[in-house]
């Protein structure tokens with residue numbers, strides 16, 4: 001974390017976005033000696049300790065960040081093992097890589113389940129698109145729970161399915177729409193997921209978020225590539241070319257869709273204003289919309305929350321034409 005003071009607010013369980021903390025390690029500058037926040041239920045150190053998660057502090061994280069911006073993302077190694085020499089640890093880190101590794105299978109759910117929780121009333125700033133009930137099947141590639149809460153608040157009945165759930169089983173459930181979620185790792189390392197997306201395209205309106213956006217990009221015939229260090233933070237400006245407005249967004253990704261690789265008919269709908277990369281797609285012919293970043297916030301700005309209403313509108317239009 002580049003913010004120097006971490007742990008000031010402690011943690012609370014309302015803010016958890018997955019069934020467990022899949023973190024492997026946390027590197028921070030200064031661990032706050034006290035916590036002060038009305039929502040705090042536990043100190044950060046205790047939270048990590050209870051989950052046997054490694055953390056390290058008093059590290060110059062801003063110097064590390066400057067190095068990453070200069071050299072691109074790097075593999076690092078954190079250990080409490082005193083027995084290994086630095087050279088042995090470096091050797092270990094040299095054998096690791098994120099490219100080509102399926103990290104989704106380690107975080108997806110094991111069986112389908114229904115989701116009912118909504119966001120709290122203070123989130124009811126967007127009522128556009130609400131009304132009828134649409135059944136959405138959400139593919140869990142590492143899904144952030146606030147995506148589900150927002151869909152539920154927009155009136156959807158939601159069935160969450162594992163990342164390897166067959167398209168044929170999804171179609172048997174007769175959904176009004178399918179959501180492909182965010183998720184960790186290299187989108188080119190999960191061809192089984194791209195195959196499922198391809199099999200569903202054209203049968204039902206689809207909405208992709210982050211990893212889901214990248215899988216859609218590949219399923220539509222495009223290519224994804226690894227960025228130098230990606231986008232990670234809650235203040236990234238995006239131009240929404242459809243609404244002709246700039247939205248401040250929450251971003252957390254290391255790959256992107258190459259717009260030059262997309263076939264005719266696929267529209268780039270959002271552009272990241274920091275580097276011009278593709279931040280959103282649409283393919284009206286197959287009722288596809290997707291965003292590279294996180295409209296569900298949690299944490300982050302709510303500027304793009306209206307996209308959930310656009311997904312509802314898409315499902316409504318397709319259902320009316322059926």
Ligand SMILES: NC(=O)CC[C@H](N)C(=O)O
Pocket residue numbers: 181182183184185186187209210211212252253254255256
């Ligand atoms: N937040 C996400 O879904 C990330 C997508 C993908 N793992 C990437 O790093 O680009």
